[in-house]
Amino acid sequence: MNSAFALKSFLFVIIGVQCNANVAPPSCGRRQIKLQQLVTHGYTTNPGEFPWHAGIFMTSGFQKSYICGGSLVNELSVITAAHCVTDPVNGLVTSPATLFVQLGKFKLNLYGDTVQEHAVQQVIVCEDFQTKTSKYDLAIVRLATQARFTDYVQPICVFPQPPGINYNDGSIRGTVVGWGYTQFDALADALQGTTLPVVGHTKCLESNPELFERTLYDGMFCAGFKNGTNVCNGDSGGGMVVNRNGQWFLIGVVSFTAARDSNTNLCSTKDYTGFTKVSAFQDFIVTNCGLQPVQPVTERPAAVGGGGKQKYFHATDFGLEQKMNWIKKVKEIVAKGGMETDANGVARLKQYWIGANDLGVSRDFKxxxxxxxxxxxxxxxxxxxxxxxxxxxxxxxxNKQAFWLDANCKGKRQVLCEVWK
Structure with a gap:
């Protein structure tokens, strides 16, 4: 996974499926399997870690080819990019008879016991989709049979969008997964993931005016790094998701990036990626999928021991006494159903890890x-x-002042975390 769908002429996928209004999921955005949270650079995920991620495939004769990712939003609906299901030359929508969707998939070339395969009944592309500019790049793929929710197949939350999403102040980081091209210029075998910062419109435009002057509009946003950690060919249509108190929400769909050079359609690893902004298409998605709003989980208190917000944290309430390095402790905490605490107060402790880092951008702690x-x-x-x-x-x-310090993530310290009961 290096960067989004790389094109010389930029494409956009639309969501448009007339779904049964009675199939909205009673809950969404919940992992059934507790696993390690992704950090900033590309990682191989774990089976069931992103149970809403879908693989969209095309058949031609006896050939079956993976074309794009998508996000399951209820039993019958997968949101993807319009360019994934549209002919770039004539603009015609791909015939549903040539498509199928696989859910619960981890290895791209392995079917596996957790995989569900569904034929496609209908493809609905946003009527305003522009193949040359990637604007309105959103589509809905409607399944011919209902998905069965399991530990490995779950819907992602869509509306209402989580509070506090500002696409221009640099405060948002979203996670993207896919089987797209890796640094070796080949599709990934196992599902890859990365966490990317959302970049404001001005910074995005200044980074590559030739690309973004044609494509930047209110219905999209930019995200990524310019150091090779990004999404790439084959990741198109996949979702950018954010975690709010253990519940995951879809905020964007992978759309496009610059081509590496004039002689290749491979993605550039030095440009930001364009994402379709899901919130800009609420009416279209709700109308065509019958999604019922799901109320986000409310903010959890910073300290759980006393049942409310506290100024001080006490290791006896929610510390992990075993010393471990930072990466290992994240996995351990998630396995216990919790997270490292956001220490918005002074902590009187030994030397403890807390849930903050600047692994993405130096001195930009999140x-x-x-x-x-x-x-x-x-x-x-x-x-x-x-x-x-x-x-x-x-x-x-x-010590009494409980000062903070930055440290080598490989060092071993005790851990301050909160585990939810």
Whole structure:
């Protein structure tokens, strides 16, 4: 996974399926299997970690080819990009008879016991879709048979969109998964994932005016890094999702990026990716899919031991006494059904890891599980100092002042976390 759908002429996928209004999921955006949270760089995910991710395939004679990703939003509806299901030359919508969708899939070339395969009944593309500019790149693929919700197949939440989503202030980070091209210029075998920062329109436009002057509009946003960590060919149509208190929401659909050079359709690893903004298409999606709004989970208190917000954290309430490195502890906490705490207050502890890091952009510290910027800090003098350019995870000191410091993520410390009962 390097970057979005790379084209010289940019394409866009639309969602449009007339779904039964009675098939809205009673719940959504919930992992049934508790697994490791992704960090900033590309990772191989785990089976069941993103149970709403769908693979869209095309048949031609006896040949079956993977073409795009998508996001399951209820038993009959998959949201994807319009360019995934539209002929780029004549603009005709792909015949449903030539498409099928696989859910619960982890290995691209392995069917597996968890996989469900569904024929496609209908493809609905946004009527305003523009193949040359990638505008209105959204589509809905309607399944011929209902998906069965299991540990490996679950719908993603769509509306209402979670609060606090600002596409221009750099505070949002979303997760994208797919089987797209890796750094070796080949489709990934196992489902890959990465967490990307959303970039404001001005920064996006300035980064590549030739590309984004033609494509940037209110119905899209940019995201990614310019260092090779991104999404690429084959990731198109997949969703960008954000976690809000353990519930995941779809906020974007992978649409396009620049081509690497004039002689190839491979993605550029030095440009931002364009995403279709899901919130701009609420009427279209709700009308065609019959989605019922799902209320987001309310904010959990920063400290769970006392049942409300507290200024001080106590290790006896929710600390993991076993020392471990930062990456390992994230997996351990999630397995227990919790997360590292967002320490918006002073902590009187030993030296504990908390849930903050700047693994994405140096000195741009974010809370690991919510992706939000840090509004409270308690740094020790001359911290953070990023010694040897190798200190990206945050710990608190066990003195009366409980100052923060940045530290090497591979170091072993006790962990301050909150586990939800």
């Amino acid at each position: 809370w690991q599980f919510s992706g939000r910027g840090i509004t409270f800090t308690h740094w020790r003098q001359n911290e953070p100092n990023n010694v040897n350019n190798n200190e990206h995870c945050v710990a608190v000191l066990g």
